[in-house]
Amino acid sequence: MSYCVNCGVELDASARECPLCNTPVVNPREQMLQKGQGSPGGADKTPFPKEKGQVETVKRKDLGILLSMVVLASAATCGILNLFVFQGVPWSLAVIGAGVILWVFMIPAVIYTRQSIYVSLLLDGAAVSLYLYMLTFLVDSSGWCFGLGLPITALVTAIAELMTLCVRILPRSFLTVSLYLFTAIGLLCLGLELLIRRYLESEMRLSWSAVVLTICVILDIAVITMLSRRRLRNEVRRRLHF
Numbered sequence: 001m002s003y004c005v006n007c008g009v010e011l012d013a014s015a016r017e018c019p020l021c022n023t024p025v026v027n028p029r030e031q032m033l034q035k036g037q038g039s040p041g042g043a044d045k046t047p048f049p050k051e052k053g054q055v056e057t058v059k060r061k062d063l064g065i066l067l068s069m070v071v072l073a074s075a076a077t078c079g080i081l082n083l084f085v086f087q088g089v090p091w092s093l094a095v096i097g098a099g100v101i102l103w104v105f106m107i108p109a110v111i112y113t114r115q116s117i118y119v120s121l122l123l124d125g126a127a128v129s130l131y132l133y134m135l136t137f138l139v140d141s142s143g144w145c146f147g148l149g150l151p152i153t154a155l156v157t158a159i160a161e162l163m164t165l166c167v168r169i170l171p172r173s174f175l176t177v178s179l180y181l182f183t184a185i186g187l188l189c190l191g192l193e194l195l196i197r198r199y200l201e202s203e204m205r206l207s208w209s210a211v212v213l214t215i216c217v218i219l220d221i222a223v224i225t226m227l228s229r230r231r232l233r234n235e236v237r238r239r240l241h242f
Contacts, residue, residue, distance in 0.1 A: 004023055061111075071099045071102055078092040091138065093134040096134070097130060100130060101127045101128060101131055104124060125160075155191045156188070175223050179227070185216055186212060186216030190212075193206060194209075
């Protein structure tokens with residue numbers, strides 16, 4: 001079944017022109033065969049390629065080079081503008097620091113995929129620490145950085161390393177990962193409150209983190225009980241469909 005390319009009316013199979021608008025009916029297949037027979041190469045010379053073309057896939061290395069150059073160009077451009085045009089405040093340090101963090105985060109994804117996850121977490125913590133230190137030049141103060149920013153970054157990095165170590169080495173299931181996660185949340189909240197109170201009040205005491213820690217301990221005890229009792233463990237798995 002064919003239709004007129006001009007008015008869209010349905011055409012008979014033997015029609016040579018449209019009965020409504022007199023537009024000639026052209027069969028693309030016949031046109032290809034006629035051109036092929038009249039050309040020097042015979043029927044092989046057709047106006048359309050017979051094989052599908054394929055585009056070469058982009059390698060991770062090439063993508064890493066592209067992203068690295070974009071980050072480097074952005075940092076260099078902002079540095080030059082800050083140095084020669086918009087002087088007075090070293091605002092470019094914020095952009096350069098953010099570029100360093102972005103580039104470090106890209107390393108295990110597109111630049112070096114075989115990098116150990118422990119090294120990646122350590123480099124991420126170091127990049128964030130460097131960024132916080134660079135921000136001290138914008139606010140003319142470094143007390144908050146050394147007294148609060150860097151300790152919190154070190155705490156988060158250490159807990160992330162510990163959590164990763166537990167997940168990769170110890171038995172791993174939904175219940176065990178939940179146990180590791182509840183423990184990490186409790187330790188993180190405890191450390192955060194202690195660091196904040198030491199910086200603001202020079203006094204080490206607990207308030208809200210004690211509540212969070214208590215809840216996490218209760219949840220840990222419940223998970224450990226389910227892990228130790230096979231029937232409880234199987235019932236939880238059946239009800240949660242995992």
